[in-house]
Amino acid sequence: MTDTSSVHSDGHSDEGRVDVYLDHAASTPMRAEAVTAMTGRLALFGNASALHASGRAARRVVEESREAIARALGCRPGEVVFTSGGTESDNLAVKGLYWARRDADPRRTRVLSTTIEHHAVLDALHWLGAHEGADVELLPVDRLGRVDLAALRAGVERDPDSVALVSVMWANNEVGTVQPVGEVVAIAHEHGIPVHTDAVQAVGQVPVDFAAVGVDALTFTAHKLGGPKGVGALVVRRELDVTPQLHGGGQERDIRSGTLDTPAIAGFAAAVEVAVAQQPQRAVELADLRDRLVASVQARVPDASLNGDPVHRLPGNAHLSFAGCEGDSLLMLLDARGIACSTGSACSAGVPQPSHVLLAMGYDDEHARGSLRLTLGHTSTGRDVDALLDAIAPVVERARDAGGVTRKAG
């Protein structure tokens, strides 16, 4: 009964479209090195667990990849557990650590995390609460999206023996705020509580050193840093017990089962090596580009406001709210001009919901709905920013006209 389509006569044709990709936080193009590494191994069919020559050839690629990733991330090769990606790694970390810690001591049923985690963590925690007796406490964040460390300390010290784990993301996927992970670790480790961090957005954007920061488990994934989709890893400290969720051949330290995807792992490792090697210089360039983007958008749309922490921030992230606009109208109008971005909000059946992250930061529903996430990555150039700047003022004006239409009654 909802049979509606709209007809457009604005005159922009596909030939006239510019392809401007400002959604690198959703996924970023594969790096040439990753494409080469991966395609070069597509015919390498051996099972990495097999004992014959064909298996050994695959195994060698997997282990060299593991070593390369370990070098880039500051961990030991044996600590890298390959998974299918960020969601699986988050689920494995949160559920696996909870189960293992609670089994070792039944008092440990509390999990401390934050209100702004990705749904791969939040929903896993809710599930543990609903089905496994977990007592989930989500710590508040401030207006900039930084976790309240005093609340964390108070939560831990209230009864340290009952805490199974702490999970705090390294950097937020929507507003780009970088969390004080080192301080989180310091507080938790005073009481021997393990810390997991979702670093999906962080690796390749900011320096990430597993050993130096001291976390016990770290999630990251290939396709956010120029590798293929469908492969990621959970880095887990070697001595830490993690209860598996996928049972089978026990290929990955008995923590994770399933035949490894050799070509994808090769592409993953190649992408990690390049992304991490280029990170220091690239972060400076991206931050410059991002700062120009934000300043120039605000010059054209004076009431556009930046969400998130201006200092502790991913270099590629610009998250802006436009008063009186619906984010999905902005997205549609920019898409029609060949500019890809995101509202950064979760969807069910494609229905935009106000972002739980912005609501947790204390913004109201209207502010949350009028937001746009523009994220830069390894292929971004000044031309992308220029194209956005050409489009943004008329797009915002038009979205503002449409803004109130579906909200008001009658």
Add this chain to the structure above:
Amino acid sequence: MSGGVDSAVAAARAADAGHDVTGVHLALSRNPRSYRTGARGCCTLEDANDARRAADVIAIPFYVWDLSDRFHEDVVEDFVAEYAAGRTPNPCLRCNEKIKFAAVLDKAVALGFDAVATGHYARLVADSHGEVQLHRSVDAAKDQSYVLGVLTQDQLRHAMFPLGDSLKQDVRAEAERRGLRVAAKPDSHDICFIPDGDTAGWLRERLGSSSGTVVDHATGAVLGTHQGSYGFTVGQRRGLGIEAPAGDGRPRYVLDIEPVTRTVTVGPREELGVDRLEGIRPRWCGAAPSGPVSGGTVQLRAHGGEHRARVTVDGERVLVDLLDPAQGVAAGQAAVVYDGTRVVGSCTIARATRG
């Protein structure tokens, strides 16, 4: 794009005609599962995916627009209020008037679009004065001009009905040819927000139970009790909850519903006949007529037949004298006035009587 075959082909034809088309699926419930789960084994999430796939095949952009607040206020709450007042509304007309060709159209125009195209079976014809006329579809069995009878000239000017010149069977065949996987998807018939078609049960959940009596129209004798007068509609025969059969053994029908006393009056079929309707809230497709309306025929329900009628307009009141009497006409239904195949306009029936 509902996820059905009609809106998919309508979008494809609009794109073929050279328009710059964007597909829009309307999310009418915040919780996409609540309204339709179980209906024909389908639900809104699947419909949205079907619509998205169709848009992919047609190669047009596709978005979901959240109209749930407006739909709830303007269609669902109105539907409940009308039933509570003893009337029988048609929510599809209401949705076309308030949502598809109002909320959606306004937003689309603000965003730079020129028109809303839908998969309705109806035709738009420009007359010699530059007015846009709404006509019946060439497929008499599928004609949907009745549910569009609430549209004004301004709304019609921003409407496109690419299927109006086609037969449904040809639309399905075309969908198949175009590789649209919804080609064989069943038509929707239910009220979209009542998943299992149990309108009385759905209303009971919202209005609660409030008992009343079922009385005989001639004797006034109480024949039974009921748990809510909104469970009845004029002309209804089944489920009257009468214990004793009628003296003459003939079936009885609901003749009248009195919402304040919750009295439901029943009687024999011949008592259902009416030949005089009084309409309010007129909506005209062109300039508002005054006095007698030429060539009047009226249609009283979505799949009902035409009745020859003398229609007279007196400002906001419309009087309809039916030359072919109608049966089981309930207050709240829309009377859509036709001149041949052309829709003149519509009104909401306030009273139906026998002259």
